[in-house]
Amino acid sequence: xxxxxxxxxxxxxxxxxxxxxxxxxxxxxxxxxxxxxxxxxxxxxxxxxxxxxxxxxxxxxxxxxxxxxxxxxxxxxxxxxxxxxxxxxxxxxxxxxxxxxxxxxxxxxxxxxxxxxxxxxxxxxxxxxxxxxxxxxxxxxxxxxxxxxxxxxxxxxxxxxxxxxxxxxxxxxxxxxxxxxxxxxxxxxxxxxxxxxxxxxxxxxxxxxxxxxxxxxxxxxxxxxxxxxxxxxxxxxx
Numbered sequence: 001x002x003x004x005x006x007x008x009x010x011x012x013x014x015x016x017x018x019x020x021x022x023x024x025x026x027x028x029x030x031x032x033x034x035x036x037x038x039x040x041x042x043x044x045x046x047x048x049x050x051x052x053x054x055x056x057x058x059x060x061x062x063x064x065x066x067x068x069x070x071x072x073x074x075x076x077x078x079x080x081x082x083x084x085x086x087x088x089x090x091x092x093x094x095x096x097x098x099x100x101x102x103x104x105x106x107x108x109x110x111x112x113x114x115x116x117x118x119x120x121x122x123x124x125x126x127x128x129x130x131x132x133x134x135x136x137x138x139x140x141x142x143x144x145x146x147x148x149x150x151x152x153x154x155x156x157x158x159x160x161x162x163x164x165x166x167x168x169x170x171x172x173x174x175x176x177x178x179x180x181x182x183x184x185x186x187x188x189x190x191x192x193x194x195x196x197x198x199x200x201x202x203x204x205x206x207x208x209x210x211x212x213x214x215x216x217x218x219x220x221x222x223x224x225x226x227x228x229x230x231x232x233x234x235x236x237x238x
Contacts, residue, residue, distance in 0.1 A: 004115065004119075006034065006038055007038060007116060007119060008119045009034065010035060010038060011116050011119050011120070013030070013031045013034065014100055015093075015096055015097070015100070017058075018058060018061065018062050018065070018096070019062075019086065032051055035050075035054075036051065038112060042112060044110060044112075053107055054104060061099045061103065065092075065095070065099060067136045068095050068136075068137060068138050068139065069082055069085045069086055069092060070082065070137070071137040071157065071159075072085045072092055072141075073085050075159055090125065090142075090143040090144075091126060091139070091143040093124055094121075094124040094126035094128060094140060095128075095138055095140060097117065097119065097120035097128075098120070098130065098132070098134065099134070100116065101113035101116040101120075102134070104116070113130035114129075116130070117129060124143050124144075125143055125145055126143045126144070126145075126148075127146065127147045128148045129150040131151060132149065132150060132151070132152040132154065133152070134154045135158070135186070136156045137157045138154060138158055139158070139160075140159075140161075141159065142162035142192075145162050145164075146163065146164050147167060148166045148181075149166055149168055149180060150180070150181065152182060152184070153181075153182075153183040154183075155185050155186040155188075155205075156186045156187075157187050158189075159189045159190070161191050161192040161211075163192050163194075164190050164191075164194050164195075164196075165195045165196070165197075166181055166182050166196050167180075168181055168197060168198065168199065169197045169216060178199060180198075182198060182199070182203065182215075184196075184203045185202065185203060185207075186205050186206075187205050187206040187207075188203050188205070188206065188208075188209065189208050190203075190209040191208075191209060191211040192211045193212045194209045194211060194212065195213070196209070196215045197214070197215070198216050198217075200218070201217060201218050202218045202219070203218070204219055204220045205222070206222050207219050207220075207223040207224070207225070208224045210224070210226035210227060211227070213225050213227055
C-alpha cells in the first residue's frame, strides 16, 4: 500500500512538472528520485537509463496534451477557457496520466504504468489501460464511468462522453496477446453509456454513436447509430 501512495505522489509531481516550469526547476530532481525508488522497489533494473529515456518524451507529451486541452475548449460549450480545462477537467487529467503511463509501457517498464492508470482511475472515474493507443486532440467529457481497454486504438479528433465502454466481447486469458478491443477512426463522437465491443470492430471516420447503443459489428464512415425508443409522458389531470 505504501508503494501505491508513492506512485500516486510521483504521478502528481510528474504532471506538475509538465505544466509548471518553475515547479520543474524546484522538484525535477526529487521526481527523478521518486521514480528510481519506485523502480527499485519493483525490482526493475536500469532505472537511470529508463528515466533518461522517459524524459526525452516530455516535450512531445506536453504538445499532445495541449492539443487535447484545445479540443476540450473547442467542443465543450461549458468550457470558458483553456485554463479551466487544464485545472478542472477530470477527463483531461485522465488523458494526461495515460499519455505518461503509455510512454512508460512503450519503454517496457513493468507494473508502474498500470499503477499510474489506476491512480487516475481512482481520482477521475476514468479507466484507460496504458496499452491503449490514442491519437491527437482527444476529448473526454464528464469522464465518470469510462472504460478503455488495453488494445483499443483511437485516432485523431475523437470525443467520448461519460459511461462509454470500449471493451472486449470475451474475457479469456488465452486472448491476452490478441487485439480484443475496438478501433475508433478519426472524427468520431461517442455519446454517453455507449458500449463498443470487439477487436475486429472498427467505427468509421466521422461517425456519431448515440447514447446507450451497444455495438459488436463495424460501422461505416459517416454513420449515425442510435437506439430508437418511445418516451411516454403522462400528465396528471386533477
